[in-house]
Amino acid sequence: MTSKARLIYNPVSGREQMPKNVADILDVLEQAGYEASAFRTTPExxxxxxxxxxxxxxxxxxxxxAGGDGTINEVVNGIAFxxxxxxxxxxxxxxxxDYARALGIPRDNIPDAAKIILKNKTRKMDIGKACFNKKTQYFVNIAASGSLTELTYGVPYEIKSALGYAAYLIKGAEMLPHLTENEMRLTYDDGVYExxxxxxxxxxxxxxxxxEQIMPDAQLSDGLFQLIVVKPSDPGNLLKLMALALNGKHVDDPNIIYTKxxxxxxxxxxxxxxxxxxxxLDGEIGGYCPVSFDNLKQHIEFYVGC
Structure with missing residues (x-):
């Protein structure tokens, strides 16, 4: 019996490059032995x-x-439960x-990314589960909260498209004088931070x-989250932490808790x-505190390039 594959693609991702690549992607899926079809997402x-x-x-x-991290997150939420x-x-x-980078998928050529499937190399990946008061959401890369998380969802799309990673540094420098603090209780495997x-x-x-060095010891299928807690600090020290994060040196700072x-x-x-x-969650607001997280070990099998 022939295996079936469904391509779910966002037509506006990648400066609207996806539609003209659909036929090539479906051809790759057919070469891989799948009976292939496609679905074009809508604004709904x-x-x-x-x-x-x-x-x-x-x-x-x-x-x-096929799309950005948001499209990947949506598809994961459609099947994880x-x-x-x-x-x-x-x-x-x-x-x-981000997730393609972690899986070793080519990020600058859509047909080459599709051809990863032809290598037939897969890996069962951990999936994060977030339980809010009235709903459950899933994520594959990051969950975060606090004023500094605006670095992930507060940068306008147009600026990210034009400046790439530099957009986050510019946004960070802009935010530093206006950071707020929250009083929280974090309960994790090895203790409690209050x-x-x-x-x-x-x-x-x-x-x-x-x-690539913010979570330097991250593993993709070990059933463990990497937890970083950034304690309050003056703007100058936070700017220093941002610089240290570029090479993974921030985890040794006394204002950081880093654990699994x-x-x-x-x-x-x-x-x-x-x-x-x-x-x-994965770059979009998924809900509001309080929230409980669980790591679903090796929950979904992905094609990988590494």
Whole structure:
């Protein structure tokens, strides 16, 4: 019986480069032995997510997510909750393409990214699960909260497209004088942190916002998150931390907690209790604190290039 593959692509990703590459991608999938078809996402909310769920329930063996990190996140959310999950492949066409970078997928040539499937190399990857008061969300790369997380979702698309990684540095310098602190309780495998913080990051790969050393010890399928807690500090020291993060030296700073954990519970306490503090999942706001995270070890099988 022929295996079936469904390409789910965002037509506006990568400066609208995806539509003209659809035929080549489908040809690669046919070469790989799949009966292939395509779905063009629409502006409708959760378009990619709903199509991924439909395809998985109809027995498709492979779902190819083509677009930016947001499209990949939607497709993952469309299948992660299912008992029977298809394989996934990704074709990066966004600005930073963090997850593609972590999986060794070519990020500057759409047909070459598709041809990774022909190598038939797969790996079961960890998936993050975030439980808010009224909903559950999944993520593949990063969960974060605190004022510094604006670095991931506060940079306008046009600026990211024009400046790439430099956009994050410019945004960071702009934010420093206006940073706020939150009083939180973080409960993780090895302990509890209670007090003020500027940000926490829960990472699953070593690539965040285009930087490859923020989570220097990240593994892709060990069932563990990398947790970074940034304690309050003066703007000058935070600028220093940003510079150290470029080469992974920030984890030794006394204003940083860096550890591994299978789970995390984050809640506001004290004067911060009752605030609407957003939680960023793979570059988009996924919900608001309080939130509990669990690592779903080796939950989805991906085609990889490394």
């Amino acid at each position: 909310k959760m378009s990619a997510q709903n199509e991924a769920t439909r395809a998985a329930k109809e027995g498709f063996d492979l779902i190819v997510a 299912l008992e029977d999950r298809p394989k996934m492949a990704i074709i990066p066409a966004g600005t930073t393409n 007090g003020k913080l500027s940000m926490f990051l829960l990472g699953m790969t070593n690539s965040i916002g285009g930087f 954990t299978r789970s995390l519970k984050a809640e506001l306490i004290g004067k911060s209790e009752g605030k609407d503090l957003p939680v960023n």
